[in-house]
Amino acid sequence: MTLKITPITPALGAEISGVDLSAPLSNADFDAVHDALVTHSLLVFRDQDLSPKAQVEFSRRFGPLMIHVLKEALIEDQPEIYKVSNLTEDGKPKGRAYAGQYWHSDLTYEPRPSLGSVLYGVQVPECGGDTLFASTANAYETLSPAMQEFLDGLTAEHHFAHAFRGGSNPAARKGDPLDERPPVNHPIVRTHPESGRKCLFVNEGFTVKINELSASESTNLLAFLCDHMSRPQTVLRHRWQNGDAVLWDNRALVHRAVDDYGDNSPRHMHRTTIEDLAEY
Numbered sequence: 001m002t003l004k005i006t007p008i009t010p011a012l013g014a015e016i017s018g019v020d021l022s023a024p025l026s027n028a029d030f031d032a033v034h035d036a037l038v039t040h041s042l043l044v045f046r047d048q049d050l051s052p053k054a055q056v057e058f059s060r061r062f063g064p065l066m067i068h069v070l071k072e073a074l075i076e077d078q079p080e081i082y083k084v085s086n087l088t089e090d091g092k093p094k095g096r097a098y099a100g101q102y103w104h105s106d107l108t109y110e111p112r113p114s115l116g117s118v119l120y121g122v123q124v125p126e127c128g129g130d131t132l133f134a135s136t137a138n139a140y141e142t143l144s145p146a147m148q149e150f151l152d153g154l155t156a157e158h159h160f161a162h163a164f165r166g167g168s169n170p171a172a173r174k175g176d177p178l179d180e181r182p183p184v185n186h187p188i189v190r191t192h193p194e195s196g197r198k199c200l201f202v203n204e205g206f207t208v209k210i211n212e213l214s215a216s217e218s219t220n221l222l223a224f225l226c227d228h229m230s231r232p233q234t235v236l237r238h239r240w241q242n243g244d245a246v247l248w249d250n251r252a253l254v255h256r257a258v259d260d261y262g263d264n265s266p267r268h269m270h271r272t273t274i275e276d277l278a279e280y
């Protein structure tokens with residue numbers, strides 16, 4: 001089968017056909033997938049049949065995998081897999097229900113955030129439960145030169161607990177270990193180590209404040225940047241089918257899940273999260 005790459009929007013995303021992720025990729029195919037990720041920031045692989053082990057092996061080709069802080073949502077003998085799920089078994093949640101319903105890049109509350117993630121749709125709603133992705137490279141590039149210059153060199157505080165304070169979905173906040181991770185600081189503009197593009201690195205979920213600004217300056221600037229990052233020209237909406245595997249670049253995108261389905265529409269997904277070893 002020949003690998004084919006079809007762009008989805010001008011700003012981000014491509015669908016890749018001719019790849020079976022359940023078996024190890026040849027070096028040539030892996031290089032083509034890797035290059036496509038750097039170019040398009042998000043890749044959709046349809047009709048995959050991906051065991052947790054195969055997902056872990058594919059993801060590991062990009063770098064070491066991160067173990068999520070919410071231990072109860074991990075697969076017991078494959079802890080690299082974080083389950084996003086609204087299913088229950090014997091009255092207990094099978095994974096993290098209604099996760100990530102705010103714009104974020106994965107694990108920016110860690111000292112070393114993530115390079116990318118793979119989310120595999122095991123069982124998805126017939127309608128609803130889409131995921132939105134937005135290009136933070138495009139967002140930076142469409143700011144005025146004066147604003148770009150102002151932002152370069154600023155830093156922001158990120159904290160896991162932030163996503164659960166004042167969020168809009170009380171169900172998502174239940175039982176969160178609010179102070180499990182101490183706050184960390186990151187530059188608010190980062191140069192992508194592979195594409196060389198500058199990307200905004202703040203998000204609604206985990207960014208608490210811009211350190212060098214007053215409280216109200218920080219709140220207003222963060223609101224502006226988050227708004228700017230989610231303009232329609234910068235956003236791709238992924239409508240899930242069972243068997244989709246979506247690989248995205250957390251260095252160049254933010255994403256959020258859409259809460260428009262309910263407990264009667266099962267949604268069960270497996271996520272792996274790749275660590276970013278680059279220094280910024």
Ligand code: SIN
Binds near residue numbers: 101106271
């Ligand atoms: C996530 O934030 O990784 C979950 C996204 C989703 O469930 O659509």
